[in-house]
Amino acid sequence: MKPKDEKRGSSVSTHALTKTFNGNIALQSTTLQIPAGEILVLLGPSGCGKTTLLRLIAGLEQPDGPGMIHFDGEDVSGVAIERRNIGMVFQSYALFPNMTVAENVAYGLKVRKVARAERDAQTQRLLTMVGLEDLADRRIDKVSGGQRQRVALARALAIKPRVLLLDEPLAALDAVLRERLRVEIGELLRDFGITAIYVTHDQAEAMAIGDRIAVMQRGAIAQIDTPRMIYRRPANAFVAEFVGTMNRLDGKVTSGVLAVGDGDLATRLAIGGVDRDTTLWFRPEAIRLSSDSEAPIRGQLRSSTFFGATQRLTVAITPGKELQIDVPSDLSFSAGAPLRLDIAPEAMLEFQPET
Numbered sequence: 001m002k003p004k005d006e007k008r009g010s011s012v013s014t015h016a017l018t019k020t021f022n023g024n025i026a027l028q029s030t031t032l033q034i035p036a037g038e039i040l041v042l043l044g045p046s047g048c049g050k051t052t053l054l055r056l057i058a059g060l061e062q063p064d065g066p067g068m069i070h071f072d073g074e075d076v077s078g079v080a081i082e083r084r085n086i087g088m089v090f091q092s093y094a095l096f097p098n099m100t101v102a103e104n105v106a107y108g109l110k111v112r113k114v115a116r117a118e119r120d121a122q123t124q125r126l127l128t129m130v131g132l133e134d135l136a137d138r139r140i141d142k143v144s145g146g147q148r149q150r151v152a153l154a155r156a157l158a159i160k161p162r163v164l165l166l167d168e169p170l171a172a173l174d175a176v177l178r179e180r181l182r183v184e185i186g187e188l189l190r191d192f193g194i195t196a197i198y199v200t201h202d203q204a205e206a207m208a209i210g211d212r213i214a215v216m217q218r219g220a221i222a223q224i225d226t227p228r229m230i231y232r233r234p235a236n237a238f239v240a241e242f243v244g245t246m247n248r249l250d251g252k253v254t255s256g257v258l259a260v261g262d263g264d265l266a267t268r269l270a271i272g273g274v275d276r277d278t279t280l281w282f283r284p285e286a287i288r289l290s291s292d293s294e295a296p297i298r299g300q301l302r303s304s305t306f307f308g309a310t311q312r313l314t315v316a317i318t319p320g321k322e323l324q325i326d327v328p329s330d331l332s333f334s335a336g337a338p339l340r341l342d343i344a345p346e347a348m349l350e351f352q353p354e355t
């Protein structure tokens with residue numbers, strides 16, 4: 001295997017890529033740069049344009065108008081799919097059921113007329129890499145779903161693609177296997193040093209696999225950044241709600257104090273700024289239990305869910321408003337217990353209204 005820092009993939013860039021179907025915009029003027037060797041995840045709800053962007057990069061769709069795609073600076077916009085040298089892995093394995101594991105992996109090399117000895121060596125190396133060397137002679141229809149997906153990955157990598165495109169590759173697998181494979185695939189891609197573009201609507205998968213994540217919304221990239229920054233500093237309310245759990249508090253700011261509800265359980269948070277109606281966003285782990293009688297939020301425990309090291313409390317604050325709070329699971333509370341809460345100021349997010 002090559003050293004980790006030696007990149008095999010090409011850099012990919014798109015410029016003003018737009019695609020409409022029957023007058024409906026599937027992708028609007030998308031420009032992005034993917035450095036060689038990066039794993040970029042395209043994340044977003046159904047219909048946001050992830051697959052369309054992937055298919056344009058593959059050459060399975062043609063962009064409208066003057067949109068361009070470059071691999072290593074070379075314009076491939078007019079280049080046919082088979083000449084773009086792309087590897088693809090899909091949800092359905094598209095493997096040959098009557099061939100063995102090894103024959104499937106070697107298929108692309110055979111088509112390219114790679115000599116037998118080199119073909120065998122290359123196949124062996126890839127099977128070892130994906131942990132399937134012992135199953136080389138097993139027919140594809142006699143291996144499990146997770147093993148098939150690893151064969152598909154080895155087959156896609158065998159042709160030494162410039163870019164690997166993966167569209168929901170784990171979607172057909174059960175939850176346990178999906179969780180294990182997402183870690184394995186991320187490691188394999190990183191070891192291989194290939195440039196990869198990975199489509200998913202599963203945010204946990206995106207976090208585990210991506211060097212960066214492009215969160216897509218209605219045919220456009222809402223934010224592109226590292227998983228950490230997407231989680232900590234979402235660019236807008238859509239990204240905040242789509243990735244991870246978020247609490248939101250809608251209220252009125254007067255003289256720098258946000259007021260939510262009134263009476264005994266009223267929340268009064270000092271946040272500063274001009275008088276306005278606003279929404280504050282914060283993660284469950286940003287809320288602290290407080291023993292201070294002046295703590296800004298008072299609530300009542302509704303329920304708790306055990307997560308292992310932590311538990312998630314559902315706390316009612318004003319009528320009809322509940323917050324989700326993560327606290328250590330060794331704390332115990334009685335049902336309906338009154339709680340006082342505080343929020344770290346730096347964890348509160350406020351977005352400009354969408355235009």
Ligand SMILES: Nc1ncnc2c1ncn2[C@@H]1O[C@H](COP(=O)(O)OP(=O)(O)OP(=O)(O)O)[C@@H](O)[C@H]1O
Binds near residue numbers: 052
């Ligand atoms: N061949 C097509 N003909 C007509 N409309 C299409 C076609 N392909 C995609 N679309 C539309 O373009 C939009 C974007 O679709 P796309 O498949 O890129 O979304 P996606 O984010 O990959 O969704 P999913 O997660 O459901 O696969 C959708 O509204 C979809 O209905």
